[in-house]
Amino acid sequence: EDQVTQSPEALRLQEGESSSLNCSYTVSGLRGLFWYRQDPGKGPEFLFTLYSAGEEKEKERLKATLTKKESFLHITAPKPEDSATYLCAVHDPKGATNKLIFGTGTLLAVQP
Amino acid sequence: DVKVTQSSRYLVKRTGEKVFLECVQDMDHENMFWYRQDPGLGLRLIYFSYDVKMKEKGDIPEGYSVSREKKERFSLILESASTNQTSMYLCASSTLGTGLNTEAFFGQGTRLTVV
Numbered sequence A: 001e002d003q004v005t006q007s008p009e010a011l012r013l014q015e016g017e018s019s020s021l022n023c024s025y026t027v028s029g030l031r032g033l034f035w036y037r038q039d040p041g042k043g044p045e046f047l048f049t050l051y052s053a054g055e056e057k058e059k060e061r062l063k064a065t066l067t068k069k070e071s072f073l074h075i076t077a078p079k080p081e082d083s084a085t086y087l088c089a090v091h092d093p094k095g096a097t098n099k100l101i102f103g104t105g106t107l108l109a110v111q112p
Numbered sequence B: 001d002v003k004v005t006q007s008s009r010y011l012v013k014r015t016g017e018k019v020f021l022e023c024v025q026d027m028d029h030e031n032m033f034w035y036r037q038d039p040g041l042g043l044r045l046i047y048f049s050y051d052v053k054m055k056e057k058g059d060i061p062e063g064y065s066v067s068r069e070k071k072e073r074f075s076l077i078l079e080s081a082s083t084n085q086t087s088m089y090l091c092a093s094s095t096l097g098t099g100l101n102t103e104a105f106f107g108q109g110t111r112l113t114v115v
Helices: none
Strands: A003-007 A010-014 A019-026 A033-038 A045-050 A056-059 A062-066 A070-075 A084-091 A100-102 A106-111 B004-006 B010-013 B019-025 B031-038 B042-051 B054-057 B064-070 B073-078 B087-094 B110-114
Touching: A003 A084, A003 A100, A010 A019, A019 A033, A019 A084, A033 A070, A045 A056, A045 A062, A070 A084, A100 B042, B004 B087, B010 B019, B019 B031, B019 B087, B019 B110, B031 B064, B031 B073, B042 B064, B042 B073, B054 B064, B073 B087
Parallel strands: A010 A106, B010 B110
Antiparallel strands: A003 A019, A019 A070, A033 A045, A033 A084, A056 A062, A062 A070, A084 A100, A084 A106, B004 B019, B019 B073, B031 B042, B031 B087, B042 B054, B064 B073, B087 B110
């Protein structure tokens, strides 16, 4: 079954304490893996797309990496404003309509 | 910047009412999607459309219908609202092609409460 699993469900960090979020996927023929940030009561905000194993993307304190089975979102020296839910998604391999399969997210809380 | 705009941030409707949620995108995207998001269940696809007047059911289409008369606009219709349809509704759009720039962009969400 095609699915996306994120861990941990929730993560509490102190400001400046680096960590990683995990997204593992089981789809055949990955056509893209996506990371989103979602603040409470708002729609997801696009962060990164990764297309092939070994690829890395960076934005400020965030770096996303991809292997053949999983992706990591590394957060370096986080600040309280990085607190949000981080969602991972992949293209549904069935059909060519670019539907997304989402994980249930990791709720990150960064305390000052 | 890509813009996906949902017509309302908050809605309160009565049980049995017919409810329309509107979504407009300005990126000339072929695909448009409606999701609902509930605590512990993540984002679940209700319906999507890959072209004008074309629609396909997602994972939870029961109790909903959609309309896409113009490329930029995708409407979600709750035929007879029920309390179990209280949720956050999210609209998204993306290109239909493969390769680069196939990410989906989301609207700000509509928090619907059915009383």
